[in-house]
Amino acid sequence: MKKNDLFEQCLANVDPEVKEEVRLNMDIANRIYDLLKAKKMTQRQFAALMGKRESEISRWLTGSHGFTISTLAKIAAVLGEPIVQVKRQPEMKYVFVPINSFISPTEKFDVLCTSKANGNSTISYKNK
Amino acid sequence: MGKFELILETDMVCMFSPKYDGEEMSEFENFLLANNAHVHPQIKRSFDAIITAIDKMRETGACERYFRPEGGNVKAIPLYISFVRVNRKVGKLRLYCLRLSDKILILGGGAVTTAQKNEDDPVLLRFIDDLRDIDQRIKRIVKQADTNFEDFVALKRIIETITL
Numbered sequence: 112m113k114k115n116d117l118f119e120q121c122l123a124n125v126d127p128e129v130k131e132e133v134r135l136n137m138d139i140a141n142r143i144y145d146l147l148k149a150k151k152m153t154q155r156q157f158a159a160l161m162g163k164r165e166s167e168i169s170r171w172l173t174g175s176h177g178f179t180i181s182t183l184a185k186i187a188a189v190l191g192e193p194i195v196q197v198k199r200q201p202e203m204k205y206v207f208v209p210i211n212s213f214i215s216p217t218e219k220f221d222v223l224c225t226s227k228a229n230g231n232s233t234i235s236y237k238n239k
Numbered sequence: 240m241g242k243f244e245l246i247l248e249t250d251m252v253c254m255f256s257p258k259y260d261g262e263e264m265s266e267f268e269n270f271l272l273a274n275n276a277h278v279h280p281q282i283k284r285s286f287d288a289i290i291t292a293i294d295k296m297r298e299t300g301a302c303e304r305y306f307r308p309e310g311g312n313v314k315a316i317p318l319y320i321s322f323v324r325v326n327r328k329v330g331k332l333r334l335y336c337l338r339l340s341d342k343i344l345i346l347g348g349g350a351v352t353t354a355q356k357n358e359d360d361p362v363l364l365r366f367i368d369d370l371r372d373i374d375q376r377i378k379r380i381v382k383q384a385d386t387n388f389e390d391f392v393a394l395k396r397i398i399e400t401i402t403l
Binding site: 112113114115117118120121122124125126129130132133134136137140141144169172173174175177 | 245246247248249250268271272275283284286287288290291292293294295299304305306307317318319320321
């Protein structure tokens with residue numbers, strides 16, 4: 112591995128917005144290229160399915176094309192795989208904890224305490 | 240006279256740049272020094288885009304589809320960004336290189352230009368012609384060595400030992 116101090120200095124000063132845009136453009140182009148390769152699809156075949164000229168597909172794969180969301184959606188539909196994915200909230204997972212002792216409503220004796228310091232309340236159960 | 244200096248190396252790619260006798264730095268380093276603190280935001284943005292693209296190539300290799308062809312193995316690094324409005328009077332920043340394979344890239348020089356075509360800018364033309372000469376030289380040596388551009392080890396040895 113070899114690095115160049117001057118290059119690393121320049122890289123550290125790159126505008127984060129530009130860095131994100133360039134990397135995203137190149138990643139999207141790579142993703143489309145890899146999918147075409149995996150599906151053994153030529154650029155010509157892909158162009159026909161997309162209703163585009165082959166030269167336009169070639170330009171897409173350079174990474175210098177700015178895609179609209181609708182185009183990315185169409186590409187995903189044609190290739191049957193997502194091109195970009197947005198992180199979604201993880202599904203709620205419930206954990207069930209067995210309660211070995213049960214305090215029935217008739218048995219419980221509530222003690223309600225409210226802390227003056229932070230306003231939190233706690234309820235203590237106490238058997239009669 | 241000069242030789243190639245190894246500038247950047249990863250598992251995916253080796254990037255060299257010509258360094259001529261009498262020069263303290265390689266062509267690529269001269270490009271970095273000349274353009275890294277450009278005042279105009281349009282040029283700064285272009286510079287940032289070029290640097291980021293080279294950084295990305297360290298991860299992926301120098302895939303042919305990334306480059307804009309300029310004849311033979313001579314390429315330009317495109318700008319992978321959009322501009323809201325391009326001020327033509329300010330000009331565009333160009334960096335030229337010689338792509339020998341996915342694993343070997345020669346970073347040349349570049350500059351800001353306001354010319355419509357490369358041929359109309361003598362500064363850019365010098366960078367391109369230098370790389371074209373180097374390209375022809377390397378092709379001759381590869382042929383004489385009875386090897387090809389896909390043989391990374393042989394090609395790297397040629398680049399490391401060639402005199403410019």
